[in-house]
Amino acid sequence: MIPQKLNPEDEIRIIAPSSSLTRVRPDIYESAFTFLKDKGFNVTFSKNCRETNMFLSSSIRSRVDDIHEAFADKNVKAVMACIGGFNANEILPYLDYELIRANPKILCGYSDITALLNAVYAKTGLVTYHAPHLAALGFLNEREYTEKYFSECIMSDASFAVTPSVASQSYTVIQKGKCEGEIIGGNLCTLNLLQGTPYMPEIENRVLFLEDDNIMGDYFLCEFDRNLQSLLQISGADTIRGIVFGRFDESCKMTEDIVKAIVKDKVSPDIPIVFGVDFGHVFPMFSFPIGGRVRLSVNNSIDLKIIEH
CATH class of the missing domain: 3.40.50.10740 (Murein tetrapeptidase LD-carboxypeptidase, N-terminal domain)
Known part of the structure; x- marks a missing residue:
């Protein structure tokens, strides 16, 4: 709806x-x-x-x-x-x-x-x-970018492609592949609070959009690693179709190599995963629909399109 x-x-x-x-x-x-x-x-x-x-x-x-x-x-x-x-x-x-x-x-x-x-x-x-x-x-901070995607997502019915902001410069390929599916996610540690409750959305066949904020200081990477593992241990998580990671604050010290190490052995190597997309506790940010649909194609380039919102 x-x-x-x-x-x-x-x-x-x-x-x-x-x-x-x-x-x-x-x-x-x-x-x-x-x-x-x-x-x-x-x-x-x-x-x-x-x-x-x-x-x-x-x-x-x-x-x-x-x-x-x-x-x-x-x-x-x-x-x-x-x-x-x-x-x-x-x-x-x-x-x-x-x-x-x-x-x-x-x-x-x-x-x-x-x-x-x-x-x-x-x-x-x-x-x-x-x-x-x-x-x-x-x-x-680049409020025109935030405004553009707020308008495209919430004031228009048309599908829209998501491209990097100046702050992001480019998105990073973690795993190649293609998928389409419904979106769930947001702030990872908050989403995990819903596990085991009637308020957790179904994870089967979904595309996960995930980010987090550094409230753990030097332990952030360890905390993010285990929070992601917890989410991916939910029944049905083995059917997720893709993961889109947001852009992290510099204090998080999240890098391409660290993301690859975190997802290794947690998910299928055949699903597309990208990192550094403009959402999270950073500015600017793009808007996306929880329960809407995304089409993601990751090869040498990244094509990210919100198709139902």
Whole structure:
């Protein structure tokens, strides 16, 4: 189920399913708000998005109420997280998935919002969007690139090819091959929180889009390695059709050789794998659909196209 695309003058409701809006720096907030207003959108804010507690978040009830209100409001066409955080998975058992299914609309964010995006897709079949949250739109790093793919993914029905940003320069071939399939993924360590719950989407025959942030310091590579191994031990993971790794912050020290070492013996050597694609905790970023479809061809060059979104 693909929601109606976003148009200028549509209402975007900003919510805080993880950390509070108060975590967004004032200058970043102003930059992002101005950006969306200049694009013609009507930007509104959920009543509890500025509530904050000792975890820099708000109560489960406040966050759930804001999501329900946004989906029930017929004037709201897109629901956008204000920022990521650490506890979006807390709210998953309390959401009214029938309400969400009956009122399909764009839901977007990334990082900790990975939990919400994949859970909503798993429980309702609604395609969600791994795309900028409000705070991400406030950063100026190649914002034209971020804007281009936000528009192509969320404001247009047409398929679109993904090409490297200036920051990325080029994508890296890890394994050659071709595939087509539905996308699941996002932030790896957050996606793994859904394992063994009703909120984990099916992994069989999917194409994985995976990234992670360096919160482990010198142990990041070890942590990423075992998190990927955990995901690939899920029943049905042996049928995945391809893997697209995002672009990692320099502090992660992720390289082509390290990625090849990490995936060795974990997946079939016959599936396509690419590394350094513009999504993750980096700017700029491209938007992609959780539950949408991708076509990936990896040989001496890389052809990555989002074909249903």
